[in-house]
Amino acid sequence: xxxxxxxxxxxxxxxxxxxxxxxxxxxxxxxxxxxxxxxxxxxxxxxxxxxxxxxxxxxxxxxxxxxxxxxxxxxxxxxxxxxxxxxxxxxxxxxxxxxxxxxxxxxxxxxxxxxxxxxxxxxxxxxxxxxxxxxxxxxxxxxxxxxxxxxxxxxxxxxxxxxxxxxxxxxxxxxxxxxxxxxxxxxxxxxxxxxxxxxxxxxxxxxxxxxxxxxxxxxxxxxxxxxxxxxxxxxxxxxxxxxxxxxxxxxxxxxxxxxxxxxxxxxxxxxxxxxxxxxxxxxxxxxxxxxxxxxxxxxxxxxxxxxxxxxxxxxxxxxxxxxxxxxxxxxxxxxxxxxxxxxxxxxxxxxxxxxxxxxxxxxxxxxxxxxxxxxxxxxxxxxxxxxxxxxxxxxxxxxxxxxxxxxxxxxxxxxxxxxx
Amino acid sequence: xxxxxxxxxxxxxxxxxxxxxxxxxxxxxxxxxxxxxxxxxxxxxxxxxxxxxxxxxxxxxxxxxxxxxxxxxxxxxxxxxxxxxxxxxxxxxxxxxxxxxxxxxxxxxxxxxxxxxxxxxxxxxxxxxxxxxxxxxxxxxxxxxxxxxxxxxxxxxxxxxxxxxxxxxxxxxxxxxxxxxxxxxxxxxxxxxxxxxxxxxxxxxxxxxxxxxxxxxxxxxxxxxxxxxxxxxxxxxxxxxxxxxxxxxxxxxxxxxxxxxxxxxxxxxxxxxxxxxxxxxxxxxxxxxxxxxxxxxxxxxxxxxxxxxxxxxxxxxxxxxxxxxxxxxxxxxxxxxxxxxxxxxxxxxxxxxxxxxxxxxxxxxxxxxxxxxxxxxxxxxxxxxxxxxxxxxxxxxxxxxxxxxxxxxxxxxxxxxxxx
Numbered sequence: 001x002x003x004x005x006x007x008x009x010x011x012x013x014x015x016x017x018x019x020x021x022x023x024x025x026x027x028x029x030x031x032x033x034x035x036x037x038x039x040x041x042x043x044x045x046x047x048x049x050x051x052x053x054x055x056x057x058x059x060x061x062x063x064x065x066x067x068x069x070x071x072x073x074x075x076x077x078x079x080x081x082x083x084x085x086x087x088x089x090x091x092x093x094x095x096x097x098x099x100x101x102x103x104x105x106x107x108x109x110x111x112x113x114x115x116x117x118x119x120x121x122x123x124x125x126x127x128x129x130x131x132x133x134x135x136x137x138x139x140x141x142x143x144x145x146x147x148x149x150x151x152x153x154x155x156x157x158x159x160x161x162x163x164x165x166x167x168x169x170x171x172x173x174x175x176x177x178x179x180x181x182x183x184x185x186x187x188x189x190x191x192x193x194x195x196x197x198x199x200x201x202x203x204x205x206x207x208x209x210x211x212x213x214x215x216x217x218x219x220x221x222x223x224x225x226x227x228x229x230x231x232x233x234x235x236x237x238x239x240x241x242x243x244x245x246x247x248x249x250x251x252x253x254x255x256x257x258x259x260x261x262x263x264x265x266x267x268x269x270x271x272x273x274x275x276x277x278x279x280x281x282x283x284x285x286x287x288x289x290x291x292x293x294x295x296x297x298x299x300x301x302x303x304x305x306x307x308x309x310x311x312x313x314x315x316x317x318x319x320x321x322x323x324x325x326x327x328x329x330x331x332x333x334x335x336x337x338x339x340x341x342x343x344x345x346x347x348x349x350x351x352x353x354x355x356x357x358x359x360x361x362x363x364x365x366x367x368x369x370x371x372x373x374x375x376x377x378x379x380x381x382x383x384x385x386x387x388x389x390x391x392x393x394x395x396x397x398x399x400x401x402x403x404x405x406x407x408x409x410x411x412x413x414x415x416x417x418x419x420x
Numbered sequence: 421x422x423x424x425x426x427x428x429x430x431x432x433x434x435x436x437x438x439x440x441x442x443x444x445x446x447x448x449x450x451x452x453x454x455x456x457x458x459x460x461x462x463x464x465x466x467x468x469x470x471x472x473x474x475x476x477x478x479x480x481x482x483x484x485x486x487x488x489x490x491x492x493x494x495x496x497x498x499x500x501x502x503x504x505x506x507x508x509x510x511x512x513x514x515x516x517x518x519x520x521x522x523x524x525x526x527x528x529x530x531x532x533x534x535x536x537x538x539x540x541x542x543x544x545x546x547x548x549x550x551x552x553x554x555x556x557x558x559x560x561x562x563x564x565x566x567x568x569x570x571x572x573x574x575x576x577x578x579x580x581x582x583x584x585x586x587x588x589x590x591x592x593x594x595x596x597x598x599x600x601x602x603x604x605x606x607x608x609x610x611x612x613x614x615x616x617x618x619x620x621x622x623x624x625x626x627x628x629x630x631x632x633x634x635x636x637x638x639x640x641x642x643x644x645x646x647x648x649x650x651x652x653x654x655x656x657x658x659x660x661x662x663x664x665x666x667x668x669x670x671x672x673x674x675x676x677x678x679x680x681x682x683x684x685x686x687x688x689x690x691x692x693x694x695x696x697x698x699x700x701x702x703x704x705x706x707x708x709x710x711x712x713x714x715x716x717x718x719x720x721x722x723x724x725x726x727x728x729x730x731x732x733x734x735x736x737x738x739x740x741x742x743x744x745x746x747x748x749x750x751x752x753x754x755x756x757x758x759x760x761x762x763x764x765x766x767x768x769x770x771x772x773x774x775x776x777x778x779x780x781x782x783x784x785x786x787x788x789x790x791x792x793x794x795x796x797x798x799x800x801x802x803x804x805x806x807x808x809x810x811x812x813x814x815x816x817x818x819x820x821x822x823x824x825x826x827x828x829x830x831x832x833x834x835x836x837x838x839x840x
Contacts, residue, residue, distance in 0.1 A: 024561075025559075120556060126702035127705055128552035128556030128557065128705070131551070131555065132548035132551070132552055132556075135551065135723060135726060135730070136548030136552075136720065136723040136727075137546075137719065137723060138726040139439045139442075139444075139718070139719045140719055146837075205749065207749045207750075209751055210750075214751060215753055215811075221832070222832075222834070223831070223832065225798060225831070225832070226834060227795075228793050228794050228796075229761075229763070229788060229793075229797055230761070231793075232788050232792060232794070233761075233786065235838075237834070242837070243751075248754070248756075249749060249751075250750065250751050250752060251752065251753050251811075252751045253753070255834075256834055257834060257836060257837045258834055258835070258836040258837070259837050262838070263837070263838050264708070267687075279546075281435075281546065281715040281716065281719035282546035282547075282709060282710065282715070283546065284709060284710075285546065285548070285707070285708065285709035286706070286708035286709065287708075288684070288705065288707075288708070289702060289705035289706065295701040295702070296703060299559045299701035299702040300556065302558070302559030303555060303557060303558055303559055305559075306558040307556075310555070311731040312731075329625065329627045329669060330627075330630075330633065330669070331629055331630065331633035331634060331669075331670050331671065332668075332669040332670065332671065333673070334668070334669070335668040335669070336664075336668075336671045341646075341649075341650070341653075343645065343646070366649065368649060368652050369652075373648050373649075373651075374584060374648050374651050374652070375584035375644060375647075375648040376648075377645040377648050377649055381645070383649055391635075391671075411645070412642075412643065412645070412646050414646060414650075414676055414677060414678055415675055415677045415678070416655070416677060417566075417660055417662070417677045417678070417679050417680075417683070418655075418678075418682070418683050
């Protein structure tokens with residue numbers, strides 16, 4: 001049994017409660033023992049009501065293995081996390097303010113007390129980035145971090161770009177959609193991005209990048225004219241968090257920049273986050289996903305909890321790919337359907353088209369405009385798209401096509417996939 | 421001191437030797453004790469010559485902590501890895517054939533012997549994917565894996581797409597560039613992708629996806645006509661590795677598909693790899709990078725070695741962000757330069773342009789074609805791009821612009837960034 005004490009039960013906290021309530025977490029022996037909230041009465045009717053407390057002492061007095069801090073802010077989170085580490089509790093936190101400001105000190109306290117402090121959720125929401133950067137890429141000398149790490153500003157800039165609307169209007173829309181807070185300063189002025197950049201850079205460059213040393217510009221002065229002219233020149237405007245390390249030292253800045261449309265970060269739209277890490281052995285590695293939100297962030301928090309369970313609480317039989325743990329499901333294509341792109345060479349054009357119409361329920365012939373083809377195709381062929389064909393039927397249908405008198409040969413059978 | 425025994429010293433093996441020779445690895449106490457090669461004389465003049473052996477017994481007899489297998493293939497790698505685990509040695513391998521076929525069995529042996537078997541390098545080269553999938557995303561129920569996991573075929577399809585050339589010509593070019601082997605069967609027939617998909621799916625779905633149950637089609641029948649017509653319809657053709665899990669069971673297939681150009685995987689070009697994981701809490705997470713090559717693959721191997729050192733050999737003071745480990749570098753923008761996009765509102769157009777020419781060494785005025793602007797901009801402004809301005813000078817230059825009689829106001833100062 002792994003006992004967890006949760007500090008805070010707002011948006012992210014309730015996401016953590018939701019994920020830890022899953023069967024897979026019970027199977028791994030994870031159990032929430034106590035939940036610290038400020039106002040007991042606000043939570044009283046919840047299913048976890050019996051676990052609530054408003055006293056931090058209650059948490060420390062219980063024999064809790066892992067303290068999970070999802071309150072945000074420095075005070076009292078800093079005090080609680082520090083006390084937890086000093087009392088020999090592992091800590092998982094989603095708190096970027098705390099880690100950007102006190103990461104070094106707290107990590108040192110953790111080590112001195114033989115416990116771990118993990119904070120995957122502090123940057124990039126659910127995107128795995130802290131652990132890949134600090135563990136998987138540890139063999140590299142990292143020279144650059146570039147990222148879009150704030151969803152609010154990216155949503156605002158995306159809306160300005162797609163609609164031509166002014167900054168103020170896009171901010172208002174973001175607030176109405178719940179993507180920006182009533183007081184959006186920390187996001188739009190670039191402070192949130194700078195804290196995340198400080199955390200990433202400190203890990204990547206193995207030194208202490210102080211958030212207050214980072215050059216910061218917000219997006220509040222970006223105008224519709226900027227966006228329009230940037231687009232004309234082949235750029236998107238993005239709030240870029242950038243740090244580089246060279247012989248000259250470390251540079252780190254957060255600022256709205258014109259980003260070439262061919263840059264992988266230029267296509268990152270709406271509230272998504274993306275981070276590119278440049279390592280001398282691995283080259284550029286890109287991570288992309290939802291950078292905020294209840295369940296994505298809770299996913300990162302619970303991932304850290306699993307890490308501690310696996311590596312620090314001795315629960316070794318949780319490795320992936322281990323036969324003892326496996327479900328017995330097998331691969332089975334039955335029940336799967338796909339859309340198909342099919343080309344045939346007909347003997348008789350009209351009859352072949354009739355044959356196709358008889359074989360496929362939903363389909364569409366393609367009559368390419370020759371002027372618009374990159375490269376001319378053999379005109380003596382029939383191209384069509386057949387929709388929603390069960391995988392178990394396609395072979396039979398193609399065989400029947402091939403056997404038809406009107407058909408000389410089947411040239412191509414390719415599935416169609418896409419983001420939908 | 422952490423003692424490493426290396427099995428194989430080909431391309432990836434020599435990459436591992438190179439990375440382990442770095443100062444940071446020495447500082448972490450990593451040391452190669454023995455290197456198993458088939459032909460001693462082929463390696464005799466190398467700096468690591470004194471560590472060579474052609475006897476696997478030599479490896480097992482030494483007090484090695486971690487066996488690193490980078491020979492590839494099943495025989496004798498399977499025997500060596502199994503023996504190493506049985507003798508209580510941690511194992512790191514880059515061998516996808518081995519893991520796809522014997523991953524379950526070997527992981528079970530590892531657990532029974534209290535050691536670990538890691539294989540980050542077996543999928544996606546240097547891209548961190550195995551560990552993020554099995555650890556960071558462990559809180560999720562994963563419903564889908566979609567990826568481009570074979571660089572050779574992606575290079576061939578990219579070349580066919582960009583040039584209109586036929587499959588055979590593109591394959592030949594890939595072989596001449598060293599991206600395809602003399603016998604390209606395992607890549608172009610989809611077998612390599614299927615092995616990687618089996619590994620990813622087994623981890624994601626926590627069941628044993630047998631490589632031989634995967635539906636496989638190669639790219640050898642994809643023609644220039646297919647590519648041309650797909651492009652006309654708004655698609656790219658990609659060799660997609662896809663697996664899904666639903667109530668109906670698991671489907672897994674590797675096949676060339678038409679992928680909508682708006683799909684994030686459609687833009688993955690040349691030898692790059694990219695994988696999208698769909699989790700119920702985290703949503704879509706995308707990983708992108710170099711899927712093969714000496715140093716990218718060695719980066720993943722050495723990342724796994726660090727993992728074992730940190731989590732299984734008790735070397736706890738290697739956590740990121742720990743003050744004891746930090747370098748003393750500080751953020752410093754001195755010496756940095758950037759290109760700037762600048763807009764001003766002039767009082768006198770010609771004099772303002774003269775002022776700009778006096779202040780900036782390399783610059784370009786932008787005269788937008790109004791018909792091509794998404795949204796009209798105020799015509800009473802001067803837009804220019806100034807190149808290579810030291811960060812320490814920009815404030816002074818902008819102040820001087822603002823102070824000029826010919827200038828009413830400075831509307832925008834934005835940096836330009838891009839992939840170059």
